[in-house]
Amino acid sequence: MWNIKKKSTDGDVVEVHEEEALSSRDREEARKLMSIGDAGAFAKRDVNTELKVELHQSLLNQINLAALETMSREQIADEIGDIVREELAKTSHALNNKERKQLTEDVLDELLGLGPLEPLLKDTTITDILVNGYDKVYVERFGTLEPTPVEFKDERHLIRIIQKIVSAVGRRVDESSPMVDARLADGSRVNAVVPPLALDGSLLSIRKFAKVPISLDRLVEIGSVPQTVADVLEAVVRSRRNVLISGGTGSGKTTMLNAMSAFIDGKERVVTIEDSAELQLQQDHVVRLETRPPNIEGRGEVAARDLVKNALRMRPDRIIVGEVRAGEAFDMLQAMNTGHEGSMTTIHANTPRDALSRVEQMIGMSGIDMPERSARQQIASAINVVIQVSRLPDGRRRLTSVAEITGMEGEVITLQEIFRFRKTGVDEDGMTLGHFEATGIRPRFVEVAQSFGIDLSPELFRPDTRFE
Numbered sequence: 001m002w003n004i005k006k007k008s009t010d011g012d013v014v015e016v017h018e019e020e021a022l023s024s025r026d027r028e029e030a031r032k033l034m035s036i037g038d039a040g041a042f043a044k045r046d047v048n049t050e051l052k053v054e055l056h057q058s059l060l061n062q063i064n065l066a067a068l069e070t071m072s073r074e075q076i077a078d079e080i081g082d083i084v085r086e087e088l089a090k091t092s093h094a095l096n097n098k099e100r101k102q103l104t105e106d107v108l109d110e111l112l113g114l115g116p117l118e119p120l121l122k123d124t125t126i127t128d129i130l131v132n133g134y135d136k137v138y139v140e141r142f143g144t145l146e147p148t149p150v151e152f153k154d155e156r157h158l159i160r161i162i163q164k165i166v167s168a169v170g171r172r173v174d175e176s177s178p179m180v181d182a183r184l185a186d187g188s189r190v191n192a193v194v195p196p197l198a199l200d201g202s203l204l205s206i207r208k209f210a211k212v213p214i215s216l217d218r219l220v221e222i223g224s225v226p227q228t229v230a231d232v233l234e235a236v237v238r239s240r241r242n243v244l245i246s247g248g249t250g251s252g253k254t255t256m257l258n259a260m261s262a263f264i265d266g267k268e269r270v271v272t273i274e275d276s277a278e279l280q281l282q283q284d285h286v287v288r289l290e291t292r293p294p295n296i297e298g299r300g301e302v303a304a305r306d307l308v309k310n311a312l313r314m315r316p317d318r319i320i321v322g323e324v325r326a327g328e329a330f331d332m333l334q335a336m337n338t339g340h341e342g343s344m345t346t347i348h349a350n351t352p353r354d355a356l357s358r359v360e361q362m363i364g365m366s367g368i369d370m371p372e373r374s375a376r377q378q379i380a381s382a383i384n385v386v387i388q389v390s391r392l393p394d395g396r397r398r399l400t401s402v403a404e405i406t407g408m409e410g411e412v413i414t415l416q417e418i419f420r421f422r423k424t425g426v427d428e429d430g431m432t433l434g435h436f437e438a439t440g441i442r443p444r445f446v447e448v449a450q451s452f453g454i455d456l457s458p459e460l461f462r463p464d465t466r467f468e
Contacts, residue, residue: 076112080104115161116150117206121184127208128250133201134158143395158202162192169276171293180293183276186211190276207250213280216259224252225399226436226467228460229419232402233387235456237263239449240318240342241384246355251389252397253346254278254322260344264318268342271311273304274322287314304328305366308335321345327366329359336382352386352403356413359383373411380405380413384445390421392432399436404443416441418461436467 084104109118120129120139128140134152138145152158166173166182173180178197182190189207216233219225225233236243237260245260247253261281264270271287272279279288289311294301304321305328311319312335319335321328323346336343349355356379363375370378388401400421406414418441423434440463446456459465 077104077108080107080111114164115157116152117161120148120150121188121206121208129204129206129208131158131202131204133203140395143391155201158204159194162194162202162204165190166192172296176296177293181276183278187278187280189278209278209280213258213262213282214255215262219256219259219399224397228467229399229402229436232419232456232460233260234263235449235454236385236445237261237342238265238454239445239452241445241448242336242341242382243344243385243387244355244359244383245344245346245387245389246349246352247346247389248348248350248391250397251391253389255397256387256389256399257320257322257344257346261320264342268317269315270318270320271314271316272320272322273307273311273328275304276322279320279322281320287316305331308332311335312338312340316340318342318344323347324359324362326362329362330366330368330378333359333363333378333382337378352388352401352415352417355386355388356383356405356415376411376413377408380408386415393426394431396432404441404445406444416443418443419467438462438465438467440464 084107106115109115114121116137117129117131120126120137123139125141126139127143128145130138130140130145131152132138134155134157137148137150139148140146152161162173165184166180168185169182171180171182173192173194175194175196178194180192182192184190184206187209189209191205193203195202216225216230220227220230243260245253245256247256258280261270261279261283264281264283266283266285268283269285269287270281270283271289272281273289273291275291277288277290289307291304291307292300292302303326304324305326308319308321308328308331317340319332319340320343321332324332325348329347332343332345347355347358349358359379360372360375363370363378383405386401386403386405387399388403389397390400391397398421401417402419403415403417406416408414417439419436419438421434421436423432425433427433438461440461442458442461446461449456
């Protein structure tokens with residue numbers, strides 16, 4: 001959270017506060033005040049940024065990096081505090097105790113963490129960090145993008161932080177390999193693009209993950225999923241239905257997958273396959289696999305498809321693929337069709353029907369010459385339930401559709417919607433209004449759930465039943 005004094009347009013000094021419960025109107029006013037700017041403050045920040053980086057370089061020449069691994073942050077802070085005071089004495093910078101303490105914290109972040117990004121990573125209200133060059137850092141807070149005063153010293157400083165992130169997970173980024181996917185220690189997703197692909201400076205995107213996985217109960221609490229629909233989703237997982245979660249970028253597909261995976265029986269062996277490990281499954285018997293990009297010689301690549309094939313030899317009860325993007329979709333369908341019931345994956349698509357079309361296209365990317373009808377039969381027999389999640393115009397993520405695949409009619413996969421979110425308007429604060437409703441179709445997985453001892457009341461599926 002921030003608490004900053006800024007000058008308004010009429011010359012008055014206004015103190016801007018940000019709290020988690022701010023309304024959209026309050027947040028807009030706060031952003032306006034933040035955007036007015038204060039040249040003196042920015043100039044001081046530039047000086048402090050340069051001083052911080054200089055101190056960091058000086059520390060690297062004076063301290064034993066190996067010894068840091070055996071010390072706590074508090075012990076390191078005491079040692080570095082003395083060095084900082086000595087270094088400041090050699091310069092013309094006059095800092096009070098509060099400024100010196102903050103500078104010491106910043107140097108610690110630079111030494112042990114990700115430098116200027118550390119305060120943003122610690123802010124629990126921020127969900128995305130977007131670096132558009134060394135001097136432009138944006139964040140998403142409450143579903144809305146906003147600029148921040150954070151910046152790096154220069155392009156080299158930003159590149160060094162990116163290298164620190166990707167090297168920690170055994171990956172690299174340079175002119176010969178200018179794009180990379182990686183992750184932070186807490187599972188947060190990282191993507192970086194450096195020159196020559198990034199024309200105006202290196203780009204860094206961080207999708208932060210909650211330290212405690214968001215459960216389905218929490219999604220119900222914040223209004224993303226109605227409680228009744230959450231009970232149906234729980235029955236879908238417990239009855240081992242194969243699930244495809246569809247949605248756009250940033251719509252909450254991985255969050256939904258994490259939430260639903262909590263209902264997997266702890267006695268089952270689960271194998272997860274991801275490009276960057278970010279799933280947070282809570283079961284004890286989880287085997288995690290991660291793809292590997294090619295080395296500098298173009299060799300050693302291990303694709304998701306290779307891992308899916310290998311997973312079939314690891315005696316899994318369920319296979320969870322973080323996201324299908326290409327030929328691995330075919331192998332995932334094969335796994336679902338050969339006894340690994342209850343498997344789940346995500347896909348980028350705008351509607352459940354579009355998701356099935358994309359899976360069909362991905363089968364073609366596998367290099368297997370398969371007639372369209374055969375491909376659709378594979379999809380219809382493998383996937384049972386398609387869940388659509390969306391990011392609404394007001395920034396909130398919501399479950400918007402639950403549909404069931406029932407087979408084939410001629411050349412077409414039959415898909416029937418069970419629940420849907422119906423938008424009804426927008427309120428004065430720009431928040432989307434609407435409600436969940438049943439379509440009146442009783443899904444076939446109700447009988448399957450009953451065989452697992454799970455009873456779903458027929459009243460849940462009565463036509464036009466609303467769930468608030």
